Amino acid sequence: MSRVSSLLIFLLPFALSGCIASNLADKTVLPITTINVAEHGADSTTVYWYSSRQNQPERLGERVYTGKQGYYQSDYQWQSGKLRTLLQRGTKRVDGQLVPFSLQLRFDSQGLAVFQRYREADHVLPVTMSEIATLKQRSDLLRQRIVRLDRKQQYFVQGYWQQQQLMSCATHQPLRVSDPALLASSAPNDYWAAIGKESQGRLSVQQVLSQIHGHSCLYAPKLIELAD
Numbered sequence: 229m230s231r232v233s234s235l236l237i238f239l240l241p242f243a244l245s246g247c248i249a250s251n252l253a254d255k256t257v258l259p260i261t262t263i264n265v266a267e268h269g270a271d272s273t274t275v276y277w278y279s280s281r282q283n284q285p286e287r288l289g290e291r292v293y294t295g296k297q298g299y300y301q302s303d304y305q306w307q308s309g310k311l312r313t314l315l316q317r318g319t320k321r322v323d324g325q326l327v328p329f330s331l332q333l334r335f336d337s338q339g340l341a342v343f344q345r346y347r348e349a350d351h352v353l354p355v356t357m358s359e360i361a362t363l364k365q366r367s368d369l370l371r372q373r374i375v376r377l378d379r380k381q382q383y384f385v386q387g388y389w390q391q392q393q394l395m396s397c398a399t400h401q402p403l404r405v406s407d408p409a410l411l412a413s414s415a416p417n418d419y420w421a422a423i424g425k426e427s428q429g430r431l432s433v434q435q436v437l438s439q440i441h442g443h444s445c446l447y448a449p450k451l452i453e454l455a456d
Contacts, residue, residue: 289448
């Protein structure tokens with residue numbers, strides 16, 4: 229099995245000029261729907277930031293935390309419903325050691341890969357057509373998974389402790405929670421993260437995400453801007 233193949237297994241627990249201008253203007257005012265959900269498995273925790281416009285995908289950010297296999301983040305971007313860019317960056321275990329890796333894929337309007345680069349530690353390795361196809365399929369599976377998590381209301385909530393008050397990363401205002409001891413006992417640092425729901429200053433918690441460690445609020449990865 230190639231190292232790129234092992235990566236795949238690891239990644240799986242846009243008439244008249246006036247009319248044209250008018251059409252573009254109409255498109256820009258269409259509302260964007262954003263979903264921020266999370267899931268926790270036996271050995272991994274994943275947070276998703278997904279945005280769409282009129283049921284067409286636009287952007288997907290992903291942060292994956294594992295106990296032993298490493299951490300990575302992904303940034304997907306679509307145009308007119310077609311995946312155009314995928315960037316991933318993080319660490320993975322190779323031969324018992326955690327090593328850095330990065331993956332860049334770019335597609336044309338027909339969905340064909342026009343650029344690919346995979347780095348593992350100091351090595352640049354090829355990505356096969358089969359592996360690229362699997363990665364594209366995974367982007368569709370992730371969107372389906374996010375919809376299911378949204379239906380189950382597995383929202384990602386996060387915040388921090390400030391002067392013995394539970395604060396929200398979304399509003400930076402105090403939160404009321406039925407069992408603050410649950411978060412306090414599971415969040416030894418100032419930052420905390422959980423699966424739950426935040427509404428009108430109230431927080432309900434399904435599960436504390438103790439695997440996520442941080443000292444500030446988390447946001448969707450912006451790897452594409454960094455690469456450009």
